[in-house]
Structure formats: C-alpha cells, structure tokens
Amino acid sequence: MTIAKDIMHTGATWIPAHETLDRAAQLMREHNVGALPISANGGQDRMIGILTDRDIVIDCVAMGRDPSKVTAGDLAQGTPRWIDAGAEVEEVLEEMQNHRIRRLPVVENKKLIGMISEADLAQHLSDDQIAGWAEKVYAHS
Template identity: 35%
Template sequence: MAQHVRDVMTTDLVTVEPQASVTSVAEMMRDEDVGAVLVTDGEQLRGLVTDRDLIVRSVAAGHDPGSTTVIDACSDEMITVGPGDDLEHAIDVMREHSVRRVPVVDQKQHAVGVVSLGDLAIERDPHSALGDISAASPNT
C-alpha cells in the first residue's frame, strides 16, 4: 500500500499562464479531459483552477469569460504538499482546507504533480463508489 504522495499523485500536468482567458482554460479542460489546471508563471506555481472555480468565480459572478483571466478565477490561498509527504498529511490538508485536489511541489516550489481525492480513494478504498468512479475511463 502506498504511503507517500509520490506513490499516488498524477504527474501528467496540464498548465496555463496566469493571463490566459477563462474561455481558453475551459476549452483546454475539455480538450485534455481534466477538471483542474495548474496556473504557472514560468516555473513558478501561481495557483490551481478547477472547472468549478471557472463557473463560480467567473461565469456565475457575471464576468466575461473571454476577457477575464484565469488568475482572477483562482483561489487566493495556495495549498501544496510535497511528493515525500505521508498520504495522511495530504488527507489532513485536504480536510482542513475542504479541497479535492492539491498541487504537489518540490523543494524549489515547482509543480511536480497533483494529488486528488480520487487518487486517494483508488489507493485506500478501490472498491468504494468514489474509488470505482475515479478509476473508470472518462465519459467522453
């Protein structure tokens, strides 16, 4: 059984620059079949934006998704874990901050992965409903 974040994290990262429009990020999410994108400025991680963030913080707020930048839809608080952190620590961080995904950063604070609630469910309880759903192929 995996004990560290590196054992379960996703390493196939999808990134976007802070000035990208909400529309372009939504299109990227659709095309890449992901629900979260890392916002990076060069190698520096600036945030993580989810499909829900785009809807709640941009579209539902009445902002024009074509001219609103993704950095405006990101959470103000950057929460991260390290690849060597125990899975229990990642779970505690997700619980404490009520988030479903957390960027994984190295010592230089460069993104090296993302750990999600689904990743943890597959590892800890693969036969649970969330584990089954998370392990299944996407509905496209």
C-alpha cells in the same frame, strides 16, 4: 509507506495567470482534468492559486462575465496549497482536510509533477481513510 508521489496522477498542467478562462477550459478538456494550478507571470516557478472548472462556471459564466476576457489570475484567491512528493499519505489527507480542498498539487524539487484528486484517493486508500477524509472535507462548519 505510501507517499504523495505514489497516489498522484501525473501530467498536471499550469495555466499562466494572464491566460483567459476560455483557454483554461480548453486546457482542462485537452488534459481531461478539472483543475489547473495558476502560475505567476506566465512562469512555472510560483503558484498563485488553483483554477477549477467550477470556478469558471460559478465565478465567471453564472455572473454574466465573458470567459474570453476574464483571466485565470482574476480568479486566483487565497493561499495556494501543495504537498511535497515525499510526504506520507497521512500528511496529504491532513493538508486536504485542514483546508477543505479536493485537489492538491504535488511538488518535487520546487517543480509541479502531479496532482492528487478525490479520484486518486478513492483508488489508493482504504474505505475508512476515504470516509474520514470526506467527512472532514465536506462537513459543514
């Protein structure tokens, strides 16, 4: 049985809600990631969203906003999704498909321990599983 912890990549990094988007972009570069979970009030105990590199470009830069003045919390929206480290792969796929998301934080004992991305799925799942996932996540509603 393959579980979330088996397919995630470790080293997921939080961005506090008060941090600016230019700092978020620096963290993404330093950690070679395209998404950062956003923590409430600077703590690492409650996730209020996920910030992606695309969010920075589309919702800040392309709108003419200054990334040194816009915070991660300003772009946090919706209900953050996550998965328990012990969840089976089928649960991971279902969560990502149902919410049409491409990155999923992995939590163990209420602590962020990793992230599952499209690349992780591609490395660990069968072609049929990936095709089914992609069809549901990328399909137009």
